[in-house]
Amino acid sequence: MEAKRLILALFLLFLLSKSSAFPSRKSRVHKPCKRLVFYFHDIIYNGKNSKNATAAIVGAPAWGNKTILANQNHFGDLVVFDDPITLDNNLHSAPVGRAQGIYVYDKKEIFTAWLGFSFVFNSTEHKGSINFAGADPLMNKTRDVSVIGGTGDFIMARGIATLMTDAFEGEVYFRLRVDIQLYECW
Amino acid sequence: MEAKRLILALFLLFLLSKSSAFPSRKSRVHKPCKRLVFYFHDIIYNGKNSKNATAAIVGAPAWGNKTILANQNHFGDLVVFDDPITLDNNLHSAPVGRAQGIYVYDKKEIFTAWLGFSFVFNSTEHKGSINFAGADPLMNKTRDVSVIGGTGDFIMARGIATLMTDAFEGEVYFRLRVDIQLYECW
Amino acid sequence: MEAKRLILALFLLFLLSKSSAFPSRKSRVHKPCKRLVFYFHDIIYNGKNSKNATAAIVGAPAWGNKTILANQNHFGDLVVFDDPITLDNNLHSAPVGRAQGIYVYDKKEIFTAWLGFSFVFNSTEHKGSINFAGADPLMNKTRDVSVIGGTGDFIMARGIATLMTDAFEGEVYFRLRVDIQLYECW
Numbered sequence: 215m216e217a218k219r220l221i222l223a224l225f226l227l228f229l230l231s232k233s234s235a236f237p238s239r240k241s242r243v244h245k246p247c248k249r250l251v252f253y254f255h256d257i258i259y260n261g262k263n264s265k266n267a268t269a270a271i272v273g274a275p276a277w278g279n280k281t282i283l284a285n286q287n288h289f290g291d292l293v294v295f296d297d298p299i300t301l302d303n304n305l306h307s308a309p310v311g312r313a314q315g316i317y318v319y320d321k322k323e324i325f326t327a328w329l330g331f332s333f334v335f336n337s338t339e340h341k342g343s344i345n346f347a348g349a350d351p352l353m354n355k356t357r358d359v360s361v362i363g364g365t366g367d368f369i370m371a372r373g374i375a376t377l378m379t380d381a382f383e384g385e386v387y388f389r390l391r392v393d394i395q396l397y398e399c400w
Numbered sequence: 401m402e403a404k405r406l407i408l409a410l411f412l413l414f415l416l417s418k419s420s421a422f423p424s425r426k427s428r429v430h431k432p433c434k435r436l437v438f439y440f441h442d443i444i445y446n447g448k449n450s451k452n453a454t455a456a457i458v459g460a461p462a463w464g465n466k467t468i469l470a471n472q473n474h475f476g477d478l479v480v481f482d483d484p485i486t487l488d489n490n491l492h493s494a495p496v497g498r499a500q501g502i503y504v505y506d507k508k509e510i511f512t513a514w515l516g517f518s519f520v521f522n523s524t525e526h527k528g529s530i531n532f533a534g535a536d537p538l539m540n541k542t543r544d545v546s547v548i549g550g551t552g553d554f555i556m557a558r559g560i561a562t563l564m565t566d567a568f569e570g571e572v573y574f575r576l577r578v579d580i581q582l583y584e585c586w
Numbered sequence: 587m588e589a590k591r592l593i594l595a596l597f598l599l600f601l602l603s604k605s606s607a608f609p610s611r612k613s614r615v616h617k618p619c620k621r622l623v624f625y626f627h628d629i630i631y632n633g634k635n636s637k638n639a640t641a642a643i644v645g646a647p648a649w650g651n652k653t654i655l656a657n658q659n660h661f662g663d664l665v666v667f668d669d670p671i672t673l674d675n676n677l678h679s680a681p682v683g684r685a686q687g688i689y690v691y692d693k694k695e696i697f698t699a700w701l702g703f704s705f706v707f708n709s710t711e712h713k714g715s716i717n718f719a720g721a722d723p724l725m726n727k728t729r730d731v732s733v734i735g736g737t738g739d740f741i742m743a744r745g746i747a748t749l750m751t752d753a754f755e756g757e758v759y760f761r762l763r764v765d766i767q768l769y770e771c772w
Contacts, residue, residue, distance in 0.1 A: 314700050374555060534737065
């Protein structure tokens with residue numbers, strides 16, 4: 215009698231283990247192991263805002279220059295940035311980290327970009343970095359890039375980040391909302 | 401008696417589970433969970449082909465410029481591209497997506513490049529992106545870069561992509577065949 | 587009696603399996619499946635060292651140029667490199683591979699960089715590549731970037747690499763020690 219009950223308990227445990235070890239497509243897709251939302255703020259150098267600028271054009275096509283984003287939807291402009299990360303959408307909130315890396319406008323017909331960058335944290339809340347890469351079709355309301363790795367608190371992280379243009383002013387300031395969904399966490 | 405049979409069944413199930421959870425090196429190496437072959441077409445801006453060009457030099461070394469690939473095997477030339485992806489090797493076939501990102505020639509002695517780019521799909525067939533990074537020793541017949549992530553249909557993708565130069569014309573047009581082998585799929 | 591012993595054995599096996607399938611945070615963090623230490627050597631082109639240079643400035647901000655690293659902690663300078671990798675800290679040791687890719691100085695206030703690069707091996711020891719990306723806060727004694735993938739011997743590799751500035755001479759030569767810790771190996 216006892217043996218049977220033990221077997222039953224064991225079997226249930228076994229099933230439980232199986233369901234965790236082989237998650238259905240659905241459950242994996244819908245349950246990030248970590249989710250974080252941030253804003254970051256990009257102020258491109260335009261020849262006059264050197265004190266406030268957090269980004270600068272460092273590569274440009276033959277028809278471009280380093281202080282004005284180029285014709286043809288900025289195709290070919292390569293920008294380096296060190297942008298403050300905030301918890302809300304206020305540029306003047308205390309930064310919780312820095313978004314650092316490059317983006318490049320990569321299409322003549324519409325605004326699109328390619329991004330390679332990191333979120334760098336060094337606070338009591340988070341220490342370490344999250345690394346991102348991917349295409350950013352700016353005209354879409356939301357667009358996803360890949361989380362390709364992490365260090366420190368985010369070591370071995372993988373997942374996606376959903377970008378949304380939260381605001382922009384002319385061609386100098388823009389603010390992105392980033393919804394990070396990690397599907398691999400340590 | 402029944403208890404023993406149950407135990408045996410359970411044990412077999414257990415072994416089965418173990419063998420799936422710890423796949424042998426061999427089986428993982430040899431069986432991509434998804435395989436896709438595409439071509440993409442790169443036409444570099446040379447000062448005269450602005451209508452057809454899909455790519456432009458946006459960074460160059462001190463001895464280079466933005467309309468002619470530099471001396472010393474183009475060392476230091478950084479190119480931004482938005483290239484059509486096709487299913488066959490015909491530049492004029494209907495594109496199924498865009499290859500977007502950067503490459504940079506990175507060796508003085510021979511042609512080699514470093515790539516960071518994405519395949520962006522938005523068709524009935526595929527929606528989402530595949531992100532790539534890696535070294536491209538162009539003189540080798542085939543060379544592998546990493547699939548470092550994906551979004552949409554390709555969320556959480558990992559694997560490799562085997563590149564092959566399928567054709568080139570002078571220093572303006574080249575066509576790459578890309579054989580994508582994903583070893584992690586959702 | 588026998589049934590009970592079998593059940594116990596099975597249960598122990600089950601626990602063992604669980605502990606492997608769901609490793610504690612601690613054990614995974616502390617045991618790389620592969621560890622490799624290398625040095626690489628970067629000599630930036632300054633207009634006079636064209637024979638020895640392994641790297642060149644190819645993007646620069648409006649206030650910079652291609653032969654001198656820019657003011658404001660080199661913010662905006664984008665460098666392409668093809669650096670020899672050695673097993674010890676001697677620039678003149680036989681190289682075992684090449685470190686190829688880009689870095690960009692990305693902060694006005696202090697030295698920091700963002701890196702996208704590969705280690706490319708083609709020796710009896712190692713064939714294939716390891717791909718890296720991440721932020722490099724140069725002023726820290728050690729800093730971690732992500733291993734985002736690999737090819738050949740390093741196919742599907744993931745992990746981190748700890749960078750340390752081992753030596754530098756002025757603004758032309760620097761040497762990095764790289765301690766690669768892979769947590770996913772095939």
